[in-house]
Amino acid sequence: MPSDLDLKAERDRFVAFSFCWSDIVLELDHNFNIVFAGGAIAPITGKTEEQLIGHPVTDVIAEADHGLFLQIVSSVTDENRIESVSLKLQGRKGPTPPVEVMGYRVKDLSNHLFIGMRLGNNFGKVSTFKKDEESGLLDDKSFVQAAQSRIKQQSVLGENLEMTMLDMDQLQELANSLGNEDAGHLMSSVGAYLRSTSIGGDTAGRISDNKFGIVHKRDLDVSKIQNQITKMASDASGGKVALDVKCATMQMDSDNISDEDLANGLAYTINQFKNAKGAEFTTGSLTQNMSALVLEAQNKISTFKTVVKEREFFIAFQPIVGTRDGKIHHYECLARFRGEHAGKSPYEYIVFAEETGLIPDFDMAMAQMALQWLAQQPKGKHFHVAVNVSGYSVGDSTYVANLIGLLRENEWAAESLMFEITESARLENLDEANVFIQTLRKMGFKVCLDDFGAGAASFQYLSTLEVDIVKLDGSAVRNALKAPKGRSFLIALGNLCRDLKVATIAEQIDDPRGLKFVRDCGIGYVQGYLFGKPSPNVRDFDPLPHAELFSKKALSDNAATLSVMTRI
Numbered sequence: 001m002p003s004d005l006d007l008k009a010e011r012d013r014f015v016a017f018s019f020c021w022s023d024i025v026l027e028l029d030h031n032f033n034i035v036f037a038g039g040a041i042a043p044i045t046g047k048t049e050e051q052l053i054g055h056p057v058t059d060v061i062a063e064a065d066h067g068l069f070l071q072i073v074s075s076v077t078d079e080n081r082i083e084s085v086s087l088k089l090q091g092r093k094g095p096t097p098p099v100e101v102m103g104y105r106v107k108d109l110s111n112h113l114f115i116g117m118r119l120g121n122n123f124g125k126v127s128t129f130k131k132d133e134e135s136g137l138l139d140d141k142s143f144v145q146a147a148q149s150r151i152k153q154q155s156v157l158g159e160n161l162e163m164t165m166l167d168m169d170q171l172q173e174l175a176n177s178l179g180n181e182d183a184g185h186l187m188s189s190v191g192a193y194l195r196s197t198s199i200g201g202d203t204a205g206r207i208s209d210n211k212f213g214i215v216h217k218r219d220l221d222v223s224k225i226q227n228q229i230t231k232m233a234s235d236a237s238g239g240k241v242a243l244d245v246k247c248a249t250m251q252m253d254s255d256n257i258s259d260e261d262l263a264n265g266l267a268y269t270i271n272q273f274k275n276a277k278g279a280e281f282t283t284g285s286l287t288q289n290m291s292a293l294v295l296e297a298q299n300k301i302s303t304f305k306t307v308v309k310e311r312e313f314f315i316a317f318q319p320i321v322g323t324r325d326g327k328i329h330h331y332e333c334l335a336r337f338r339g340e341h342a343g344k345s346p347y348e349y350i351v352f353a354e355e356t357g358l359i360p361d362f363d364m365a366m367a368q369m370a371l372q373w374l375a376q377q378p379k380g381k382h383f384h385v386a387v388n389v390s391g392y393s394v395g396d397s398t399y400v401a402n403l404i405g406l407l408r409e410n411e412w413a414a415e416s417l418m419f420e421i422t423e424s425a426r427l428e429n430l431d432e433a434n435v436f437i438q439t440l441r442k443m444g445f446k447v448c449l450d451d452f453g454a455g456a457a458s459f460q461y462l463s464t465l466e467v468d469i470v471k472l473d474g475s476a477v478r479n480a481l482k483a484p485k486g487r488s489f490l491i492a493l494g495n496l497c498r499d500l501k502v503a504t505i506a507e508q509i510d511d512p513r514g515l516k517f518v519r520d521c522g523i524g525y526v527q528g529y530l531f532g533k534p535s536p537n538v539r540d541f542d543p544l545p546h547a548e549l550f551s552k553k554a555l556s557d558n559a560a561t562l563s564v565m566t567r568i
Helices: 004-018 041-045 063-074 123-128 140-156 171-177 180-197 222-236 259-275 290-309 346-355 359-375 397-409 411-415 430-442 458-464 474-482 486-499 512-520 552-567
Strands: 024-028 034-039 081-087 099-106 112-119 161-169 204-208 211-216 244-252 313-322 328-337 385-390 417-422 447-452 469-472 503-506
Touching (some): 024 041, 063 081, 063 099, 171 222, 180 204, 180 222, 222 244, 259 290, 313 359, 328 346, 397 430, 430 447, 469 474, 474 486, 474 512, 486 503
Parallel strands (some): 447 469, 469 503
Antiparallel strands (some): 024 112
């Protein structure tokens, strides 16, 4: 028979093992009264461990979950256990966010039930978040989700955190100058170090090539991070590179801020940081508290909703032109703002709408305006136009249902209206996206996949998504122009698309050299400033600017040049 000391030692071992996983540990007797409590229970409930001993466990469970909890614990024997149950606790400020609960009945310890609880059960599934391959850090979108979850979790414990944004100018350039092995070691080392400084060791993200973010405790020495990363860069470059690491830290005071507002505030902050360039990023530029930034984000959201509702924007058209005949195939519909918003960057508005979940409403408004414009054209004038659909909107069931309904009411537009899926990297479920695309195509609407070649996943998209056209990202075309093997790559890409019966468009063609290059590579269509900037009046493209580039002489000279290059 074990002595009391042996039993206490055994229980202590169970508790120690439990804390490897749990934030809270409870021991319950046969009547489900608390006989031991440890961990973060006091900060959450406002009661000390001593005040809880002898009281029913339901005192710390949110009232709405009493029945669920008692049903589960009543069914536990020494031959089974509680596995990953989600419920809420009764905190000082009301029910907490969900916690993950596991439990086990220990026969040798008076058959008592040991319960382990982990805060933020959704956060525990961090493997579902997307990560940057080089650094192993969360990508920008996943970082927002993880940061929101951690901030709310720690707020329950009465602890406010901070978020530090780091701009490591030239880090990616340094990595590119190293061999693959050294570059990989540098980026993974930076990622591992940033993770180690973040709360929970898993709340660090890569916002862009040289920009990073971490959520951390308030006592973190940010200057130490700067010095350590600067040393890493210096060691990797053999002392040749002195990396300049700029930092901005803000308080994450999330009390009385809803989950939605917190998510929008974080997305707004990170978007500001991502788009800041050079001197725009200073230590003070982002050093505000979250409450102030949430208010700023709320104002921008309200403004954007008004812009959409009141249609304070118009369509500007840009032609897509055949590389050999110079004929306009269709026009892309681009948004331009009017009134007090005139002249403001459409890109910044669209990115903000995507990050804050407002883009489906905007995409729907653009589709409605395009249909209205087509319906107003005189008889005998037949135009083809393409409207953008963000990858975010493709995953929004309400948007998809409303768009399909709108198109069924306007079946006449099937031969005139196309859809161009932008931000394809934001497509969360390719199979579901393909169902949406095939629904449009079966209704007679052609679909184009934008941003092709901008990321490593582009070919996966092309193999999964059946589309009519792919638009080559401008950066991919520019890189092909620069790289010695660029022409071969683009020719191979054009051949692949032809085999798949998919048309190709090269965007950002702004000069005759670019036109000649993509034409030589077999790309079918082009879009760019060479044929005019976007205009609300399609008559601005009749006649087409630089139509002489498609004269018989120009095409003949081009064919002769191509023939010589082929022989070489």
